[in-house]
Amino acid sequence: MRGKTLSGFSIKNSEQGVALLLVLWIITLFSIICAEFSWTMRTETVTAANFKEGEQAYYTAEAGINKAIIELLRSANTTRRAIADTEEGELQQYWEPGSGAYSFEFAGGTGEVEIEDEGNKIGLNSYLQKKSNITKLKQLLQDKIGLEGEDRDIAADSLIDWRDKDKNITGINGAEDDYYESLDEPYTCRDGKIPVIEELLLVRGIDEEIFYGTAGKPELKTRLTSEELEQLLQGSTEAEIPEAEVAEEETDNETAGLVKTNLGLVNLFSVHSKSNNFKPNINSATVNQLLLLDGMDEATAREILIARQERKFESSTDRLPQFKNYEVWKNSITVKGAKRIGGTGQFTIKSRGFSPDGRISRYISCNVTITRSSCVITQWKEVDA
Numbered sequence: 454m455r456g457k458t459l460s461g462f463s464i465k466n467s468e469q470g471v472a473l474l475l476v477l478w479i480i481t482l483f484s485i486i487c488a489e490f491s492w493t494m495r496t497e498t499v500t501a502a503n504f505k506e507g508e509q510a511y512y513t514a515e516a517g518i519n520k521a522i523i524e525l526l527r528s529a530n531t532t533r534r535a536i537a538d539t540e541e542g543e544l545q546q547y548w549e550p551g552s553g554a555y556s557f558e559f560a561g562g563t564g565e566v567e568i569e570d571e572g573n574k575i576g577l578n579s580y581l582q583k584k585s586n587i588t589k590l591k592q593l594l595q596d597k598i599g600l601e602g603e604d605r606d607i608a609a610d611s612l613i614d615w616r617d618k619d620k621n622i623t624g625i626n627g628a629e630d631d632y633y634e635s636l637d638e639p640y641t642c643r644d645g646k647i648p649v650i651e652e653l654l655l656v657r658g659i660d661e662e663i664f665y666g667t668a669g670k671p672e673l674k675t676r677l678t679s680e681e682l683e684q685l686l687q688g689s690t691e692a693e694i695p696e697a698e699v700a701e702e703e704t705d706n707e708t709a710g711l712v713k714t715n716l717g718l719v720n721l722f723s724v725h726s727k728s729n730n731f732k733p734n735i736n737s738a739t740v741n742q743l744l745l746l747d748g749m750d751e752a753t754a755r756e757i758l759i760a761r762q763e764r765k766f767e768s769s770t771d772r773l774p775q776f777k778n779y780e781v782w783k784n785s786i787t788v789k790g791a792k793r794i795g796g797t798g799q800f801t802i803k804s805r806g807f808s809p810d811g812r813i814s815r816y817i818s819c820n821v822t823i824t825r826s827s828c829v830i831t832q833w834k835e836v837d838a
Contacts, residue, residue, distance in 0.1 A: 506808035511815040511835075513562040513806025518817055520557060521566050521802045524548035525823045529797050550800055551737040552758060564806040571799035571820065573733035573742050574723035577653075578646050581616035587623065597721055597731070597745050598663060607658035615656045618644050628657040649832065650724050659718070666717025666741075716741050725799040725820055725831070735773065735786045736765045748781030765790065797823050799831075 528547045548555050550570040557564050580586055591609045594600045600608055603626070610627035620629050630641050633655075643652065653659050720741045721731060733742045735757065743754035753776050760766075766773060769788050773779055800821050807814045820832040 503813065506810070506813045507815065509560065509562050510806040510808045510813050511817075513559045513564045514804045514815045514817045515806070516559040517557060517564040517566040517804030517806060518802050518819055521548055521555075521568055521804065522821060522823075522828050525550075525568070525800060525821070526828055529823055529825055549737070551739045551742070552762065553740075559806070561809045562807055563809075563811070564804060566805075567739075567803045569739055569801040569803070570734060570737040571723045571725040571801055572728065573738050574726045574728070575721060575731050576726040576728050577650065577722040577724050578616065579727065580722070580729055581612055581647075584613055584617065584623070587613055593721070593731070596747070597716070598666065598718065600663065604658065608656075608663065611657040611659070612653070615643050615653075616645070616647060620644075626658075632657060647724055650719055650722060653718055653722075662717075664717050664719055666720060716745060720745060723799070725822075732785060732787045734789045735769075736761055736788065736790050738786075746782040746785050748778035750777070753777045797825060799823075 524547060528549065531547070548566070548568060550568040551573075552568075554565040554567050557566065580590070587609060590612065591605055594605050594609055606624065607626040610622075610624040613623045614627040614629055617623075622629055628642070633640050633642055640655065643655075647653070651664075654661065654664055731745065733746070740751065740754045740758065743749050743757060744751060757773075757776060760772060766788050769783055769786065771788075773783065800823060801818065802821060803816075803818045805814055805816045816836040818832075818834045818836075819830055822829045822831055
């Protein structure tokens with residue numbers, strides 16, 4: 454007999470049951486392998502797509518930098534009289550510093566470019582080099598950045614110590630090597646010329662809020678909403694400045710309607726500027742730079758930008774007296790470059806490129822020196838957003 458019978462049931466050889474279990478285990482193993490392979494392929498496909506879109510966004514941002522340089526060189530060699538008889542609207546094709554974000558398209562992607570005139574800022578190194586400026590520096594930090602009391606004193610004294618070459622602590626709140634070497638991640642004080650403005654983030658008492666201010670870090674905007682993408686795709690290559698919003702009601706206070714905006718050190722200082730005073734050029738200042746002026750509010754700043762797009766200001770009395778609180782800020786500005794579209798000097802170009810679907814962006818910032826016949830890139834910063 455091949456098996457035995459017990460109470461009417463046949464006891465079979467157990468080898469058939471083991472074979473069945475082995476088949477089930479093999480099927481399960483192959484299922485796991487197939488699922489893992491499918492997941493890996495899907496991940497690699499998404500990774501490859503993201504890499505492709507990231508590269509598209511990067512080269513779109515780089516294209517924005519190159520286009521801005523070309524525009525600055527072209528405008529530096531073009532006077533307004535030379536284009537007076539051209540077709541209507543051609544003037545607006547020139548990209549000018551301080552006029553907000555310019556949108557453009559490149560290889561299926563979209564981008565935004567902003568140009569800042571570094572000459573509108575205070576020369577950081579020359580300003581900090583003079584220790585006699587400590588009182589002015591504290592007042593500047595209080596009036597323009599919004600620092601007060603001990604926070605102001607720590608920031609001011611530490612900024613002087615970071616730049617000077619000695620090892621003596623300024624005031625009672627300064628910081629030299631002893632302080633920085635005691636940190637969890639120690640480093641030494643610069644004690645010399647500051648090469649890049651971002652180095653101020655290493656100084657005692659300076660954090661990102663003080664450095665960037667209410668404007669925030671420009672590289673943090675990494676993607677577009679569907680509405681922003683549609684608006685950017687439909688946008689022209691001209692600067693788009695939102696219409697100024699004016700408060701419906703004002704109080705009886707003399708400063709009614711004024712908005713005290715505290716921006717950051719990056720809006721106030723530059724390692725590329727040689728100016729020892731904050732007197733922005735009304736024809737190239739950004740909204741943020743104009744907001745640093747006493748008596749200036751955002752609505753007035755945007756109205757000034759709209760007015761100078763139509764025609765640059767010829768002098769301090771050319772249409773400017775019509776703007777709010779002119780008597781307060783008129784002595785805190787300069788008026789230059791009315792005859793020429795752009796101009797020469799130091800400029801910061803900020804370019805952000807987006808992938809075709811707007812999901813991924815790359816940010817590039819560079820500083821350039823523009824003359825009538827050349828362009829030299831003195832600083833280049835990339836952010837993989």
